Amino acid sequence: MLSEKETGRYSRQISYIGEEGQERLKSAHVVLAGTGGLGCPAAAYLCAAGVGRLTLIDSDQVELANLNRQILHWEKDIGRNKVISAREKLEAMNPWVIIEDIFETVTMKNAPALTEQASLIIDALDNFSARYALNHAALQNGIPCIHGAVCGLDGHITTVIPGRTACLQCIFPHPPGGSDVPVIGTTPGIIGLLQAHEAIKLITGIGTVLENRLLIWDGRDSSIATVHLERDPECRACGINSSYATRTGERQ
Amino acid sequence: MKVVVRAFARFREVVGDVNTLDIPEGSGIQELLTALGARSHECRDLLFDEEGRVREHIIVMVNRRRLARNAIASTVLSEEDEVAIYPPVAGG
Ligand SMILES: [Zn+2]
Numbered sequence: 001m002l003s004e005k006e007t008g009r010y011s012r013q014i015s016y017i018g019e020e021g022q023e024r025l026k027s028a029h030v031v032l033a034g035t036g037g038l039g040c041p042a043a044a045y046l047c048a049a050g051v052g053r054l055t056l057i058d059s060d061q062v063e064l065a066n067l068n069r070q071i072l073h074w075e076k077d078i079g080r081n082k083v084i085s086a087r088e089k090l091e092a093m094n095p096w097v098i099i100e101d102i103f104e105t106v107t108m109k110n111a112p113a114l115t116e117q118a119s120l121i122i123d124a125l126d127n128f129s130a131r132y133a134l135n136h137a138a139l140q141n142g143i144p145c146i147h148g149a150v151c152g153l154d155g156h157i158t159t160v161i162p163g164r165t166a167c168l169q170c171i172f173p174h175p176p177g178g179s180d181v182p183v184i185g186t187t188p189g190i191i192g193l194l195q196a197h198e199a200i201k202l203i204t205g206i207g208t209v210l211e212n213r214l215l216i217w218d219g220r221d222s223s224i225a226t227v228h229l230e231r232d233p234e235c236r237a238c239g240i241n242s243s244y245a246t247r248t249g250e251r252q
Numbered sequence: 253m254k255v256v257v258r259a260f261a262r263f264r265e266v267v268g269d270v271n272t273l274d275i276p277e278g279s280g281i282q283e284l285l286t287a288l289g290a291r292s293h294e295c296r297d298l299l300f301d302e303e304g305r306v307r308e309h310i311i312v313m314v315n316r317r318r319l320a321r322n323a324i325a326s327t328v329l330s331e332e333d334e335v336a337i338y339p340p341v342a343g344g
Contacts, residue, residue, distance in 0.1 A: 038344045126344035151341035154261040172340055173321065174308035181343040188344065216260055216338060225260070227313055227336070232320065 037188030069185030153219030
């Protein structure tokens with residue numbers, strides 16, 4: 001049940017999604033992997049929207065060069081763990097949201113346990129080996145995962161729904177290289193917000209999500225293109241020869 | 253025949269905005285990418301590895317449909333086909 005204080009706080013969106021929609025947000029548990037350029041804006045808007053439980057996962061410390069885009073980390077936080085820095089700001093922003101911090105690197109080994117309680121996962125990571133691990137865990141646990149990535153003025157986002165859509169490995173079977181990329185701060189801002197937006201739609205059931213669609217943002221001329229995707233039957237993570245297909249009975 | 257090339261992200265900086273390319277009748281994706289690669293060293297480096305193979309991570313779309321990697325060599329283009337190329341980004 002929503003308290004009177006909550007009903008007031010969320011009144012502008014309750015008039016759109018109804019108290020039922022707000023209750024759905026409150027009972028949702030979002031696991032957010034990465035509290036950097038994508039994770040900060042995504043976490044901030046999900047917290048403001050009243051998602052009931054937010055689990056933050058990151059093993060980085062705040063660095064000076066993060067501050068052009070990672071808006072939950074401030075000058076005073078340099079050297080501190082990002083998950084703690086982010087949790088503090090989010091708790092101050094909205095005391096009605098339960099914030100959990102997990103100081104870990106996402107790996108093939110820990111990802112399934114880190115995400116098993118989630119109603120949905122947000123992939124706000126910064127490298128493809130951890131992203132693939134998160135994708136595997138999402139498939140294994142049957143939990144939707146909203147993937148976003150950026151570089152410079154470019155970004156993309158898609159929503160992976162196990163069994164229904166192409167998974168991350170179907171879409172990107174080979175990891176793109178590059179780390180420590182140049183980033184204009186607004187690029188992860190835009191993609192991170194789109195990830196939060198997809199999450200709110202998935203949780204409340206409004207609109208349609210980016211299922212089997214890759215949205216590509218080009219910040220040079222602020223244009224958006226969407227590309228249709230399909231599952232790859234040969235996919236290592238969800239294809240006919242994968243453990244996913246065997247377990248879910250998709251393999252005939 | 254004329255095909256439309258849409259380049260995304262880094263490719264767009266190197267190849268330019270939407271280009272209409274005139275390629276011989278019966279050409280495939282491989283020929284199109286080779287023609288694009290011939291435009292500059294930078295272009296070729298973005299598209300092909302040292303052995304001259306199309307870089308594995310590049311996403312190629314024909315008429316807004318993702319092309320499976322093993323279909324790159326066998327896909328033949330028709331007049332007015334739209335080919336999009338996207339080098340995915342990875343950062344966060
Ligand atoms: Zn897959």
